Amino acid sequence: MATVDFNRIWKRYGDVEAVKDVSLNCPQGEMLALLGPSGCGKSSILKMVAGVEEISEGEITFDAKPVSHLPPGARNIAMVFEDYALYPHMTAAENIAFPLKVRGVPRREAAKRIDGLIDMLSLDDVRDQRVSGLSGGAQQRISIGRALVRDPELVLFDEPLSHLDGDQKVQLRSEIKRLQQTANLTSILVTHDQSEAIAMADRVAVMNNGVLQQVGSPHDLYETPANLFVANFIGEPPMNLYEVTVHQTGNRIILRHDGLAIDFAADVLGRFVSGLGSDAATIGIRPEDVRVSAGHGQTYATDGDAAATIPARVDYIEPRGDSDVLTLKTDSGAIVVAEVDGPSEYVIGSPTEISVSVGKVHFFSTETGNALGRRGGDA
Numbered sequence: 579m580a581t582v583d584f585n586r587i588w589k590r591y592g593d594v595e596a597v598k599d600v601s602l603n604c605p606q607g608e609m610l611a612l613l614g615p616s617g618c619g620k621s622s623i624l625k626m627v628a629g630v631e632e633i634s635e636g637e638i639t640f641d642a643k644p645v646s647h648l649p650p651g652a653r654n655i656a657m658v659f660e661d662y663a664l665y666p667h668m669t670a671a672e673n674i675a676f677p678l679k680v681r682g683v684p685r686r687e688a689a690k691r692i693d694g695l696i697d698m699l700s701l702d703d704v705r706d707q708r709v710s711g712l713s714g715g716a717q718q719r720i721s722i723g724r725a726l727v728r729d730p731e732l733v734l735f736d737e738p739l740s741h742l743d744g745d746q747k748v749q750l751r752s753e754i755k756r757l758q759q760t761a762n763l764t765s766i767l768v769t770h771d772q773s774e775a776i777a778m779a780d781r782v783a784v785m786n787n788g789v790l791q792q793v794g795s796p797h798d799l800y801e802t803p804a805n806l807f808v809a810n811f812i813g814e815p816p817m818n819l820y821e822v823t824v825h826q827t828g829n830r831i832i833l834r835h836d837g838l839a840i841d842f843a844a845d846v847l848g849r850f851v852s853g854l855g856s857d858a859a860t861i862g863i864r865p866e867d868v869r870v871s872a873g874h875g876q877t878y879a880t881d882g883d884a885a886a887t888i889p890a891r892v893d894y895i896e897p898r899g900d901s902d903v904l905t906l907k908t909d910s911g912a913i914v915v916a917e918v919d920g921p922s923e924y925v926i927g928s929p930t931e932i933s934v935s936v937g938k939v940h941f942f943s944t945e946t947g948n949a950l951g952r953r954g955g956d957a
């Protein structure tokens with residue numbers, strides 16, 4: 579399998595700039611996800627790698643060798659599509675064998691490869707069945723077998739789970755991940771579904787409007803989003819975001835939003851964030867980082883670094899089994915979404931006290947949307 583590099587690639591369709599100056603690297607054996615909303619340019623990137631769309635500018639290399647001039651057939655790329663694209667009248671084994679037959683691979687060698695994949699993909703039970711009667715999950719496993727049988731340099735997964743229902747989706751995504759790791763496949767996954775990207779990919783490239791926003795491990799994207807787009811896009815329920823004004827009085831820094839005041843010790847805040855000099859910023863707090871306690875007038879025990887507690891009432895509860903997502907309304911009318919262990923004892927109207935550790939607050943420039951420097955303090 580190859581190491582794939584995208585070097586400052588652009589895709590223009592007439593006046594439409596679909597991909598703008600994107601550089602990415604997918605090392606051998608890694609799964610890289612291209613994630614973003616519809617129209618962000620991820621399919622255009624996939625098509626340029628596959629060779630079905632020309633690159634307007636820039637270069638794609640496999641093991642440092644340019645491939646842009648090669649026709650699709652000469653790139654040795656396998657594709658797994660959302661709609662499986664199998665031959666319905668053929669059996670599972672015949673579908674997997676098809677690319678080898680076309681290439682005239684000797685029968686004995688072909689049989690060995692097919693058997694290996696059938697075993698690896700747990701397809702023994704359906705081996706000789708026509709694919710038209712099989713479940714979506716089984717059909718997608720067959721299409722993966724067909725993709726891998728010819729030993730490609732790169733596997734492209736184009737929304738491979740979109741046609742599957744909940745259970746099959748979860749099962750197949752872990753199977754693809756296992757297969758990708760055991761077979762050490764260099765692979766690129768295109769998806770608009772963050773849970774898919776996070777569950778399967780080693781690294782995720784988040785795109786918006788043709789521009790690469792951030793590339794990193796799922797953990798990096800979650801913990802240190804580079805800008806407001808990534809902060810808002812990654813995480814479910816999404817991060818709470820507030821435009822705040824910054825007021826410094828003595829050794830306190832108070833962030834104000836719509837009558838909501840969050841108060842921090844200036845020296846503690848300074849341990850976590852740099853560049854908060856201006857008088858406006860946007861802060862982000864993940865719902866699971868909002869600390870909620872039943873509010874009966876008592877103060878939630880803070881560790882000194884935490885903002886003062888803020889009274890809020892439960893406005894809405896979404897039970898999710900092992901957690902409850904609470905929509906809380908402060909006295910000033912600000913909405914804070916919190917995720918707490920479930921099932922909780924809160925009911926609509928419950929008084930609560932909320933607080934957040936300073937180390938859990940994300941800071942962004944309101945002007946540029948970029949994250950302000952995090953110092954990586956401990957709280």
Ligand SMILES: Nc1ncnc2c1ncn2[C@@H]1O[C@H](COP(=O)(O)OP(=O)(O)OP(=O)(O)O)[C@@H](O)[C@H]1O
Nearest residue numbers: 591594596614615616617618619620621622623770
């Ligand atoms: N053949 C084309 N001609 C003109 N514009 C195109 C063409 N293909 C894509 N575009 C435009 O380029 C932009 C990026 O499209 P692209 O399909 O790459 O995005 P995407 O993130 O994959 O979206 P989706 O998930 O909806 O396919 C969009 O504005 C789209 O309308």
